[in-house]
Amino acid sequence: MDDRDQELETLPPALVSRLxxxxxxxxxxxxxxxxxVLDAARAYFEQRPAAVALRRRRFAMPLGAAAAVxxxxxxxxxxxxxxxxxxxDDVDGSGRVDxxxxxxxxxxxxxxxxxxxxxxxxxxxxxxxxxxxxxTRSLP
Amino acid sequence: xxxxxxSLAKSLAVLCALAALSLxxxxxxxxxxxxxxxxxxxxPVAAWQIELRERRGxxxxxxxxRGDDPTFRDPPFFxxxxxxxxxxxxxVLASFSLSDAAQLSGGRVRVARVHVxxxxxxxxxxxxxxxxxxxxxxxxxxAELSFETQAEx
Numbered sequence: 001m002d003d004r005d006q007e008l009e010t011l012p013p014a015l016v017s018r019l020x021x022x023x024x025x026x027x028x029x030x031x032x033x034x035x036x037v038l039d040a041a042r043a044y045f046e047q048r049p050a051a052v053a054l055r056r057r058r059f060a061m062p063l064g065a066a067a068a069v070x071x072x073x074x075x076x077x078x079x080x081x082x083x084x085x086x087x088x089d090d091v092d093g094s095g096r097v098d099x100x101x102x103x104x105x106x107x108x109x110x111x112x113x114x115x116x117x118x119x120x121x122x123x124x125x126x127x128x129x130x131x132x133x134x135x136t137r138s139l140p
Numbered sequence: 141x142x143x144x145x146x147s148l149a150k151s152l153a154v155l156c157a158l159a160a161l162s163l164x165x166x167x168x169x170x171x172x173x174x175x176x177x178x179x180x181x182x183x184p185v186a187a188w189q190i191e192l193r194e195r196r197g198x199x200x201x202x203x204x205x206r207g208d209d210p211t212f213r214d215p216p217f218f219x220x221x222x223x224x225x226x227x228x229x230x231x232v233l234a235s236f237s238l239s240d241a242a243q244l245s246g247g248r249v250r251v252a253r254v255h256v257x258x259x260x261x262x263x264x265x266x267x268x269x270x271x272x273x274x275x276x277x278x279x280x281x282x283a284e285l286s287f288e289t290q291a292e293x
Contacts, residue, residue, distance in 0.1 A: 098272040099189035099217070099234035100280060107278060110238055125217040128189065129232040132219075 089124060098128050170259040172202065172292040175266060177233070177252045179273060181283035184244030187236035187274035188251055190285060195265040197229040203255035204233070211239040216252050232271070241276035248286075255292070264289070 011019075091101040091108075102125040109116040175192065179185050192199075201222045206214040216235035222228045233252050237244060258264055266287060273283040 092278060094280070099187050099236060100272050100274045100278060102217075102234075103187040103236040103274055104278050106236060106238060125234065125236075126219070129217045129234050130219050131221060131228075131230065131232065 089127070091124075097124075099125065102128060170200075170257045172255065172257050173264075174290050174292060175254040175256060176250050176288045176290070177207070177254070177268065178248050178286045178288070179251050179270075179283050180248035180286070181246070181273060181281055183275050183281050184241050184246045185249060185251070185273055185281070185283065186239070186241070186244055186276040187234075187272070187278075188283070189232070189234035189271040189273075190252075191230055191232050191269040191271055192254060192287075193230040193267045193269070194228075195267055196262065198227055198259075198262075199229070199231070199264065199266075200227050200257040200259075201231055201254060202257050205253040205255075206235065207250040207252050209237060209245050209249065209251075211237040211243065212251070213237075234271070236274070239276070244276060 089097040089101055091104040094100065102121055105116045105124060106121045109118070109121065177190060177192070179188050179190075204215040204218055206212045206216055212235045216233045218231060218233050222231050231254065233254075235251065256264070266289070268285045268287050270283060270285045273281050275281045
């Protein structure tokens with residue numbers, strides 16, 4: 001009989017029975033349980049980032065395209081000719097500005113159908129041949 | 141007397157050698173040429189716009205004249221920056237005439253002459269693009285574009 005059994009004999013029987021029941025009820029976590037929990041957790045978290053990445057890829061293309069379009073519009077609006085200017089220069093209403101517009105302006109001035117001055121006609125003529133502007137200036 | 145002749149001959153030889161060296165040391169002068177632009181159309185052409193390109197980007201424009209029709213402006217509209225740049229890749233030309241259709245030339249008409257300076261051994265590689273052609277009433281019309289080059293003396 002060891003010291004522990006001797007101590008139990010000195011205790012009241014009710015307490016001894018409750019202590020023994022408490023010892024039996026204590027959960028035992030062995031390494032297999034640990035591994036199973038770990039595997040389940042890994043499986044769960046490995047699936048989650050993949051789903052998130054898939055969602056990101058799905059939206060990446062349309063979002064990128066929209067951003068590019070927005071950027072292009074901003075650049076054209078910032079550095080391109082004003083639409084109002086193009087519309088004013090498109091005298092013949094062809095949808096683009098070229099020498100035929102300066103010609104139309106000159107004919108109208110000759111026929112007194114417009115208040116276009118020679119300076120305005122010259123200015124438009126030189127603008128359509130300017131090398132720093134796009135090759136074909138079309139209305140948006 | 142003979143000694144004087146010898147010294148004179150030596151002096152002449154030295155002068156000739158110096159002249160030859162001087163010519164060889166001059167920078168490459170290049171060659172001048174003209175590019176005549178023609179527009180051919182069934183209707184008389186009253187307005188035109190073209191773009192002239194040199195595919196290697198080595199075109200030095202030294203002058204521009206109008207074509208054969210004296211009622212068109214001389215020179216045609218062009219960006220004067222091409223004369224300042226020295227070498228340019230492209231040139232846009234345009235012009236119009238307020239003459240009546242009966243006074244305008246029909247068929248194949250030389251509308252402009254471009255004077256260029258070429259350097260190096262490679263032959264210039266020109267390309268023409270028709271931007272717009274119009275009749276006397278302002279209507280856009282169909283036309284064909286061509287060019288001829290000729291070396292200048």
